[in-house]
Amino acid sequence: MESCRDHFRTRRGFGGTTVAGVEEIDRRIVTLLAKDGRMSFTDLAKETGLSVSAVHQRVRRLEKRGVIHGYRALVNYDEIGLPLTAFVSIKPNDTAAPDDAPERLGHLSAIEACHSVAGEESYILKVRVASPLALEELLQQIRASANVSTRTTVVLSTPYDYRSPGTDADVEDGDAER
Known part of the structure; x- marks a missing residue:
């Protein structure tokens, strides 16, 4: 059936x-x-x-x-002065506190995306900043605003991004993005 x-x-x-x-x-x-x-x-x-x-x-x-x-426009972030991309994993310092980190961090424009995730951390943030010093300052703002601990991974290069939801047939036909 x-x-x-x-x-x-x-x-x-x-x-x-x-x-x-x-x-x-x-x-x-x-x-x-x-x-x-x-x-x-x-x-x-x-x-x-x-x-x-x-x-x-x-x-x-x-x-x-x-x-x-x-x-939306796909932006060359290097050209607009935001060459440093990082992923910041956050978890609450107080697990009994309300899960409102996205709302508490919404005012920080350097945060491009916020993903709720399964695992040890609660959220992974994609951030773009001008320099390592700017990243350090942003991390302090994140910790203070949301009462969270952070774990940061800095992006060294991005071989591809913004991939479309193509099918395997697209790849076989040679239509895959390069």
Whole structure:
């Protein structure tokens, strides 16, 4: 007997097989836009074999559903004076205290991302700063603002970042980002 999960993953709907509620053609559109958020509807239509109006409708539907929830510029942080990237793992000094570190740290603009994680630490923060001294000052602010201890890993280089949610077929076709 087919489980609900199997049915959901493999059900067929208008436009083709769906995976986790997203049709294959929509997944292709999302992958293309993740690689180039400024791709025109005309270029998306060429890449997917759909009409421009069909692509436009699908993109709007994906935005409305929250599958696509924004577009942004990819920034060269070295060029804007923030060459140092680090990951800061934090855990509360008082485990009985409320778990409100993200709210307490929200005012620190050097924190690019905050991830809740399983393991010894509660959160991992991705931070970008101008120098080791700026990182040291940020760590002090993090500790004081959220009453946490920190463990820091400094990034030496980034071979790749901002990878799109491509499929194995994309890699086999030579479409993988370099």
